[in-house]
Amino acid sequence: MSKDIKHHLTDDLLMAYAAGTLPEAFDLMVATHLSLCDHCRARAESFDAVGGHVLEEQADAASMGSEALAATMALIAQGAPTSKPARPACSVLPAPLQDYVGGDVNAIRWRPIGMGVKQAILPTTREATARLLxxxxxxxxxxxxxxxxxxxxxxQGAFSDEVDHFAxxxxxxxxxxxxxxxxxxxxxxxxxxxxxxxxLKFSKLMPRLFQPFLRI
Structure with missing residues (x-):
């Protein structure tokens, strides 16, 4: 799969993801792409490594408080987290999206928005919006x-526009x-x-009229 991907994320997005400064919706996008793309995942891991090195170099890093050991032991006493059910080997939705949807495509709650197009808005913070189309x-x-x-x-599938073809x-x-x-x-x-x-900025009147109701 990864070798077939031609359109990747930018360094700016990957660095912001590593730094934890992206809105939740954009975090979800990056995590979803990284789950399929070896090329971008390797770049993201390099940015993570740089960030870790910077933290280690911080001379004023806070030392652990006296309560840190007790808090760690309390977490250990709670036991291992409950394992999640195995996901199907062949699925349309990568793992990060399945966690939001609660399953694969058959779990998506589609809502029609006209001309056969449907959407499902995912629950994220308000700084940005994530939707399945x-x-x-x-x-x-x-x-x-x-x-x-x-x-x-x-x-799934593919689309084309004035820029290129995307699969x-x-x-x-x-x-x-x-x-x-x-x-x-x-x-x-x-x-x-x-x-x-x-x-978005729609050119035609009808999409603009329905835009507030569809949250596009």
Whole structure:
């Protein structure tokens, strides 16, 4: 799978992920992509290593308090955490997403948003929004631009727009400069994870009218 991924995350996103400064929705996107992409996972691990070295070098690092040992022993006394049920070997949703959905695709609570397109908004903090999108084969998301950043990762099928073609594991990074019309390949329904830190800017009237109700 990883060798087939052509569109990766940026160093800025990976460094922010390592530093713990991303909104929850963007954290979910990065974790989901890393679960499929060996290339980005290796880069992320290198940033983690750098961060760990910096912490070790901090001369003013706080020493452990006298209560630290007692707190650690109390955690040990609670026993090992309950193991989670095994996930299916072949699944559309990578492990980080299954934890949010409570299973694979059949557990998603889809809501129609028009023209056969469906969405499921995931529970994250308010700084950004994460949603799963279902786009029927050959269908298009209404043309739009962006008020902020939008990351879209393909989980099933593929889509094309004015930029390129995106298949499973690929992430498209869109900002205020991109105006596009993502269209699912005719061969298969497309399922994506999309995260945004600001509402989209739709060109046509009808999507703009329904936008507040759909939280897009």
């Amino acid at each position: 279902f786009i029927p084969a050959g269908a298009a998301v209404p043309d739009h631009s962006h008020n902020g950043m939008e990351l879209t990762m393909v989980l 499973r594991g690929d992430v498209e990074i869109a900002d205020e400069d991109l105006h596009h019309t993502p269209t699912a390949d005719i061969s298969e329904d497309c399922i994506c994870l999309a995260v945004t830190d600001a509402p």
